[in-house]
Amino acid sequence: MSTNIERFKAIVERGFSQGDLSVADEICDTKLIEHQYLARADLPGPQILKAQIEDARRSIKDLKFTVEAIVESGDTVWARGKATGVDPRSGKAVTIDVMDVCRFANEKLVEHWGVPDRFALLHQLGALPPPPS
Template identity: 75%
Template sequence: MAHSNLEIFKSIIDRGFSRGDLSVADEVCAERLLEHQYLTNTDLPGPDILKSQIENARRSINNLKLTLNASVETEDTVWARCKATGFDPRSGKPVTIDVMDICRFAGGKLVEHWGVPDRFALLDQIGALPPPPK
C-alpha cells in the first residue's frame, strides 16, 4: 500500500528525529537527496544525509521530541511547521524551538529538503546570546 508524502514525512519526524531510528532514512530517502539546510554535510548518499541530520539534532537537543504542528501537502511537496523540545546537553536547560521544513518527494522517496530550525531561539534559551537592549 502506497503511503502519502505527508505520512512519509511524519515517519521521518516520529521514528527518525523523536525516536532515533536511523533505518527510516534507508526506507524513505532517494539515493540522491538535494539538501538545502544550513550546515548539513551534502557529500553523502541521500539516506546518509538524513541519518547525519537525525544524529546531529539528537546530539544538539537531549531527549529530542519533534511534533508536527501544521502541514500542507501538494502533489509532490510537504510544507511543515514542527515544534522541537528537549534539553540542552551542556546546561541541562529545557529548550523549545520551531522548525520549518519543505520536502519534495518523487516515487515515494524524499528527493529534496529545505530545513530551517530556529537556531536563534535555541541560542537565546541556553544563554548564548546577549540580552536584548532595553
C-alpha cells in the same frame, strides 16, 4: 506508507523523536538534494538524513519533534513543527520552531529545505543577549 505526509511524519516521529535511523533508508532517495544550512550534503541520500538525526539527537537530549501544521501541494510537503528537549551542556530545557519543505518523487524524499530557529536556541542557552524589552 501511502502519502508524502505520512512519509514526512515517519521521518519526524521515528527518526528525530525515536532515533530510528532505518527510516532514512526507507524514505530517502539515494540522490537526495539537501539545502539545510550546515547539513552534510556530501553524503549519499539516506546518510544525509541519518547524520541530521544523529546531530540533532546529540545536540538536544531527549529530543521530541512534533508537527504543528502540515500541508501537501503536489509533490511537496510544507511543515511547521516544534523541537523540545534538554541542552546536554547546560541542562536547560529548550524549545525551537522548525520549518521543513520536502519534495518527493516516486515515493522517495528527493529534496529538502530545513530551517530550525537557531537564534531561539542561542537565546535560550544565553549565548545571545535577551531580546529588548
